[in-house]
Amino acid sequence: MQRNNKIFLLSIFIFLAFSAVAQEKEKQSVRKQIQTEKIAFFTEKIGLTLQEAERFWPIYNEYWDKKNKIEEDRKNQMDAYLNHPETFSKNEIENLVDNYVDYRKQKAELLEEYHKKFKEILPVEKVLRLYVADYDFKSYLLKKIKNKNE
Numbered sequence: 001m002q003r004n005n006k007i008f009l010l011s012i013f014i015f016l017a018f019s020a021v022a023q024e025k026e027k028q029s030v031r032k033q034i035q036t037e038k039i040a041f042f043t044e045k046i047g048l049t050l051q052e053a054e055r056f057w058p059i060y061n062e063y064w065d066k067k068n069k070i071e072e073d074r075k076n077q078m079d080a081y082l083n084h085p086e087t088f089s090k091n092e093i094e095n096l097v098d099n100y101v102d103y104r105k106q107k108a109e110l111l112e113e114y115h116k117k118f119k120e121i122l123p124v125e126k127v128l129r130l131y132v133a134d135y136d137f138k139s140y141l142l143k144k145i146k147n148k149n150e
Helices: 002-046 050-083 090-121 124-149
Strands: none
Touching: 002 050, 002 124, 050 090, 090 124
Protein backbone atom coordinates (compact mmCIF):
# COMPACT_ATOMS: atom_id res chain seq x y z
CA MET A 1 0.00 0.00 0.00
CA GLN A 2 2.79 2.42 0.86
CA ARG A 3 4.45 1.73 -2.48
CA ASN A 4 1.24 2.79 -4.28
CA ASN A 5 1.14 6.02 -2.25
CA LYS A 6 4.75 6.79 -3.22
CA ILE A 7 4.01 6.12 -6.88
CA PHE A 8 0.88 8.26 -6.67
CA LEU A 9 2.76 11.15 -5.02
CA LEU A 10 5.60 10.86 -7.54
CA SER A 11 3.07 10.94 -10.37
CA ILE A 12 1.48 14.10 -8.97
CA PHE A 13 4.90 15.71 -8.57
CA ILE A 14 5.86 14.87 -12.16
CA PHE A 15 2.51 16.18 -13.42
CA LEU A 16 2.95 19.46 -11.52
CA ALA A 17 6.52 19.84 -12.76
CA PHE A 18 5.44 19.37 -16.38
CA SER A 19 2.55 21.78 -15.86
CA ALA A 20 4.92 24.44 -14.52
CA VAL A 21 7.26 23.97 -17.48
CA ALA A 22 4.35 24.21 -19.92
CA GLN A 23 3.07 27.39 -18.25
CA GLU A 24 6.52 28.99 -18.40
CA LYS A 25 6.85 28.10 -22.08
CA GLU A 26 3.44 29.65 -22.73
CA LYS A 27 4.44 32.84 -20.88
CA GLN A 28 7.64 33.05 -22.94
CA SER A 29 5.66 32.52 -26.12
CA VAL A 30 3.24 35.30 -25.21
CA ARG A 31 6.13 37.64 -24.30
CA LYS A 32 7.81 36.88 -27.62
CA GLN A 33 4.56 37.50 -29.52
CA ILE A 34 4.05 40.84 -27.73
CA GLN A 35 7.65 41.84 -28.46
CA THR A 36 7.20 40.99 -32.15
CA GLU A 37 3.97 43.00 -32.29
CA LYS A 38 5.63 45.89 -30.48
CA ILE A 39 8.50 46.04 -32.95
CA ALA A 40 6.14 46.07 -35.92
CA PHE A 41 3.80 48.58 -34.23
CA PHE A 42 6.57 51.00 -33.26
CA THR A 43 8.43 50.69 -36.54
CA GLU A 44 5.29 51.64 -38.44
CA LYS A 45 4.06 54.35 -36.04
CA ILE A 46 7.47 56.02 -35.74
CA GLY A 47 8.34 55.51 -39.39
CA LEU A 48 11.76 54.02 -38.68
CA THR A 49 14.10 53.46 -41.58
CA LEU A 50 16.24 50.31 -41.54
CA GLN A 51 19.28 52.33 -40.48
CA GLU A 52 17.34 54.07 -37.69
CA ALA A 53 15.86 50.80 -36.50
CA GLU A 54 19.31 49.21 -36.22
CA ARG A 55 20.43 52.01 -33.90
CA PHE A 56 17.10 52.55 -32.13
CA TRP A 57 16.10 49.07 -30.93
CA PRO A 58 19.20 48.27 -28.84
CA ILE A 59 18.90 51.65 -27.06
CA TYR A 60 15.14 51.32 -26.59
CA ASN A 61 15.44 47.76 -25.28
CA GLU A 62 18.14 48.89 -22.83
CA TYR A 63 15.80 51.65 -21.65
CA TRP A 64 12.92 49.21 -21.14
CA ASP A 65 15.11 46.71 -19.28
CA LYS A 66 16.16 49.43 -16.84
CA LYS A 67 12.61 50.78 -16.54
CA ASN A 68 11.25 47.27 -15.88
CA LYS A 69 13.88 46.71 -13.19
CA ILE A 70 12.76 49.88 -11.38
CA GLU A 71 9.12 48.78 -11.68
CA GLU A 72 9.90 45.27 -10.48
CA ASP A 73 11.71 46.62 -7.40
CA ARG A 74 8.79 48.94 -6.62
CA LYS A 75 6.26 46.16 -7.10
CA ASN A 76 8.19 43.75 -4.87
CA GLN A 77 8.33 46.30 -2.06
CA MET A 78 4.64 47.14 -2.37
CA ASP A 79 3.65 43.47 -2.58
CA ALA A 80 5.64 42.70 0.56
CA TYR A 81 3.63 45.32 2.40
CA LEU A 82 0.28 44.35 0.87
CA ASN A 83 0.80 40.68 1.73
CA HIS A 84 1.80 41.33 5.35
CA PRO A 85 1.00 44.91 6.39
CA GLU A 86 0.90 43.94 10.06
CA THR A 87 4.61 43.09 10.06
CA PHE A 88 5.72 46.58 9.00
CA SER A 89 6.74 49.14 11.61
CA LYS A 90 5.93 52.81 11.24
CA ASN A 91 9.56 53.47 10.17
CA GLU A 92 9.41 50.72 7.55
CA ILE A 93 6.18 52.16 6.18
CA GLU A 94 7.77 55.59 6.03
CA ASN A 95 10.73 54.13 4.13
CA LEU A 96 8.33 52.37 1.78
CA VAL A 97 6.48 55.61 1.06
CA ASP A 98 9.77 57.47 0.50
CA ASN A 99 11.00 54.67 -1.75
CA TYR A 100 7.82 54.94 -3.81
CA VAL A 101 8.58 58.58 -4.54
CA ASP A 102 12.21 57.65 -5.25
CA TYR A 103 11.08 55.06 -7.82
CA ARG A 104 9.13 57.80 -9.59
CA LYS A 105 12.25 60.00 -9.59
CA GLN A 106 14.35 57.13 -10.93
CA LYS A 107 11.92 56.60 -13.80
CA ALA A 108 11.91 60.33 -14.59
CA GLU A 109 15.72 60.45 -14.55
CA LEU A 110 15.89 57.36 -16.73
CA LEU A 111 13.50 58.92 -19.24
CA GLU A 112 15.54 62.11 -19.26
CA GLU A 113 18.75 60.14 -19.90
CA TYR A 114 17.24 58.10 -22.73
CA HIS A 115 15.36 61.05 -24.18
CA LYS A 116 18.78 62.53 -24.99
CA LYS A 117 19.92 59.23 -26.50
CA PHE A 118 16.76 58.96 -28.61
CA LYS A 119 17.31 62.49 -29.93
CA GLU A 120 20.88 61.53 -30.91
CA ILE A 121 19.69 58.69 -33.15
CA LEU A 122 16.29 59.93 -34.36
CA PRO A 123 14.91 63.20 -35.70
CA VAL A 124 12.93 65.01 -33.00
CA GLU A 125 9.65 64.34 -34.85
CA LYS A 126 10.28 60.61 -34.58
CA VAL A 127 11.12 60.93 -30.89
CA LEU A 128 7.71 62.49 -30.39
CA ARG A 129 6.14 59.66 -32.42
CA LEU A 130 7.98 57.21 -30.15
CA TYR A 131 6.27 58.64 -27.08
CA VAL A 132 2.90 58.57 -28.81
CA ALA A 133 3.52 55.01 -30.03
CA ASP A 134 4.40 53.95 -26.50
CA TYR A 135 1.04 55.21 -25.23
CA ASP A 136 -0.84 53.84 -28.24
CA PHE A 137 0.72 50.39 -27.85
CA LYS A 138 -0.44 50.16 -24.24
CA SER A 139 -3.96 51.07 -25.38
CA TYR A 140 -3.71 48.53 -28.21
CA LEU A 141 -2.72 45.76 -25.77
CA LEU A 142 -5.47 46.65 -23.31
CA LYS A 143 -8.09 46.55 -26.10
CA LYS A 144 -6.71 43.23 -27.30
CA ILE A 145 -6.94 41.77 -23.79
CA LYS A 146 -10.45 43.15 -23.33
CA ASN A 147 -11.61 41.69 -26.64
CA LYS A 148 -10.04 38.33 -25.78
CA ASN A 149 -11.91 38.22 -22.47
CA GLU A 150 -15.30 39.02 -24.03
